[in-house]
Amino acid sequence: MNNENFDLENMRQQMTTLKNKLNQQEIISDRLVRRSMKNEVNTIARRYYIIMAVGLFMVPYGYWCFVILGGLSIFFWIVTSIFMLVCAGATYYTLRKINDPNMMNRNLVEASRRVASAKKFEANWLFFGIPAVVVWFAWFMYEAYQIHGGALSNGFFWGGCIGGIIGAICGLSLNFRTQRQFQEIIDQIEDLTEYDK
Amino acid sequence: MTTLERQFAQTVAEHKSTIYTVCYMFSQDADEVNDLFQEVLVNLWKGFESFEHRSDIRTWIYRVALNTCISLDRKKKRAAEVRLTMDINLFEDRDEDTKQVDMLHKRISKLQPFDRAIVLLWLENLSYEEIGQIVGITAKNVSVRLFRIREQLKQMSND
Numbered sequence: 001m002n003n004e005n006f007d008l009e010n011m012r013q014q015m016t017t018l019k020n021k022l023n024q025q026e027i028i029s030d031r032l033v034r035r036s037m038k039n040e041v042n043t044i045a046r047r048y049y050i051i052m053a054v055g056l057f058m059v060p061y062g063y064w065c066f067v068i069l070g071g072l073s074i075f076f077w078i079v080t081s082i083f084m085l086v087c088a089g090a091t092y093y094t095l096r097k098i099n100d101p102n103m104m105n106r107n108l109v110e111a112s113r114r115v116a117s118a119k120k121f122e123a124n125w126l127f128f129g130i131p132a133v134v135v136w137f138a139w140f141m142y143e144a145y146q147i148h149g150g151a152l153s154n155g156f157f158w159g160g161c162i163g164g165i166i167g168a169i170c171g172l173s174l175n176f177r178t179q180r181q182f183q184e185i186i187d188q189i190e191d192l193t194e195y196d197k
Numbered sequence: 198m199t200t201l202e203r204q205f206a207q208t209v210a211e212h213k214s215t216i217y218t219v220c221y222m223f224s225q226d227a228d229e230v231n232d233l234f235q236e237v238l239v240n241l242w243k244g245f246e247s248f249e250h251r252s253d254i255r256t257w258i259y260r261v262a263l264n265t266c267i268s269l270d271r272k273k274k275r276a277a278e279v280r281l282t283m284d285i286n287l288f289e290d291r292d293e294d295t296k297q298v299d300m301l302h303k304r305i306s307k308l309q310p311f312d313r314a315i316v317l318l319w320l321e322n323l324s325y326e327e328i329g330q331i332v333g334i335t336a337k338n339v340s341v342r343l344f345r346i347r348e349q350l351k352q353m354s355n356d
Binding site for chain 1: 202205206209210213214217218221234235238239240241242243244247248257260261263264265267268279280281282283284285287294295297298300301304305309310311314316319320321330331332333334335337338341342343346347350351354
């Protein structure tokens with residue numbers, strides 16, 4: 001065996017050892033197989049469905065909360081509802097790309113490219129979402145101040161600012177990590193397919 | 198159980214070690230293998246009905262398993278509802294055979310995901326054409342990648 005092949009050939013022997021060990025194992029139970037057949041919606045898809053449901057629910061809930069309870073303007077509620085619906089629409093768009101039932105049957109390059117681009121879209125969404133929330137919050141404060149005066153608005157303001165800053169830091173750090181992670185996958189695909197171009 | 202469900206259970210039983218091997222090579226611990234294995238089964242079941250035997254079933258299983266392992270968002274771990282039934286723990290046992298398997302795992306884990314997939318398929322004795330079909334590159338490119346992987350492994354051995 002020449003030296004150049006040694007590593008891979010040695011690994012082939014180790015793979016045979018692994019296979020021999022696995023062939024002696026039961027590994028899966030009937031219960032596990034049955035559960036997988038019932039559990040058609042995977043974890044990622046479930047998360048997206050929840051986000052979409054919350055986005056849609058916020059439309060009637062926002063009317064009750066902002067207009068009836070808080071006395072804010074109908075126009076504020078309409079814009080908030082549109083924002084929520086746009087969020088739900090963007091979530092649906094990402095979900096449709098990621099949860100395509102045939103995606104896992106595609107070759108690795110094609111499937112990974114689709115997942116990476118969908119995840120990057122999701123991460124980029126924050127660059128729209130964070131400024132939109134800042135504008136929304138400023139508007140909310142303005143209307144709350146007009147109706148309820150300083151004392152209550154101060155509470156809203158500081159609570160909103162602290163929550164907003166913590167949320168923005170968490171969101172942006174997650175965003176940068178996701179961007180980097182999926183950019184690496186895209187770079188690897190480019191490197192892998194360079195020879196075939 | 199319907200006929201389709203029975204066929205699926207049989208297919209999974211026949212290819213359990215193939216699925217396990219892929220999940221093992223993309224995991225860092227036994228919990229992660231369990232997690233990935235369940236996710237692969239869910240994805241196999243989702244595509245099982247539409248799989249029309251246009252390609253070899255083993256090729257299809259590799260494709261779904263590798264896609265799941267490469268693409269799955271590892272932050273979102275599912276609760277391990279049903280465990281794999283293994284008398285051995287490849288991450289902890291210390292007999293001679295398991296040490297050999299662990300050595301293989303360590304070497305493969307150092308490679309990038311696509312290279313890991315290519316070398317794994319090569320170790321499973323698939324032809325360059327079959328590897329190319331699963332990964333989505335030409336057979337010629339597979340041989341180029343394998344050459345580079347071999348260089349990387351040699352480098353790792355020297356380090």
